[in-house]
Amino acid sequence: MGRNGALTGTASVRKAFAMLDVVATNSRGVSAKDIAAALDMPLPTVYRLLKTLVASEHLVHLKDQGRYGLGYKLHALDTSLRRQVGTPPAVARIIRELHVRSDAAAYYAVHRGDDIIVAHVVESAARPRITPMGFGFNDAAHATAFGKVLLAAMEPEHRRSYLARHGLPEMTSRTIQTIEELEAQLCEVRDSGIAVEREEFLMGASCLAAPVTNPAGQTIGSVAVSMSPADFAARATNVSGMLRDAADKVGKALRGTHLLAN
Known part of the structure; x- marks a missing residue:
């Protein structure tokens, strides 16, 4: 990976962690639009990172509510911490x-x-x-x-x-x-x-x-x-x-x- 690619990857990691923080603030979870508004982030970028975080089980997609909540992988991280x-x-x-x-x-x-x-x-x-x-x-x-x-x-x-x-x-x-x-x-x-x-x-x-x-x-x-x-x-x-x-x-x-x- 070139220098620009590495910087892009670092920025994505920061954005993903920021999204986790936003989701954690609401016990009912938040929508993609809520996340985009809170972080002043383009909606397509939010959806791309949400897909990654759901796949890694750090977030779950509450489809019936149109929201995203914290995933069960975080419980394992808490236990390990x-x-x-x-x-x-x-x-x-x-x-x-x-x-x-x-x-x-x-x-x-x-x-x-x-x-x-x-x-x-x-x-x-x-x-x-x-x-x-x-x-x-x-x-x-x-x-x-x-x-x-x-x-x-x-x-x-x-x-x-x-x-x-x-x-x-x-x-x-x-x-x-x-x-x-x-x-x-x-x-x-x-x-x-x-x-x-x-x-x-x-x-x-x-x-x-x-x-x-x-x-x-x-x-x-x-x-x-x-x-x-x-x-x-x-x-x-x-x-x-x-x-x-x-x-x-x-x-x-x-x-x-x-x-x-x-």
Whole structure:
């Protein structure tokens, strides 16, 4: 394949992934015309790529509705991703215990390559997680408590590189907007062993997080909980103790596993 052909192929791949994102936004699926409008893409191109994505089983054609939905191949990819991220059953049990003890949605986050991602979440109807902080969430580390824990543990050069790539997007009026302010908070995280986030990611939700460390004292993950601002004000001190206890248990549970080397 010549250089122009390679570029054309790369563009098609980008368009195909963009189409998957559009289809994923609607639980009922979307029409080809909807996709074309959302991406400002010629309809013939949309149909050509849809045919490829249906053939690969990444999308399904809901012919009776004239729509396209996510395909079943994506379920296999999700299963494989969860296996690669690798939250051991013992760690999952500790996060569930934290959810019950703290009466709050509970999270476990880790480094994966250059990303900070949510590896496990336990929630309930009464204490739902923050949307969209489900498994695989990897955005706005500066505006999340677990993100601050993992940012605080990075070497300064690594942290600068991470922030240069991701920036400090404003999620709410309370989101940290300057590197200087963020660095001051990260210093507090290192001193106290607890990260605090008060409506910085989403108004109406606040979080606390604690670091998971290995025997050498290196931070390899974070446990966190989210709650309403009113609950935060009333229970932050008690929940902080629960977080430290859960983080210690997770660190011990990871000893002897390949995940401890992260």
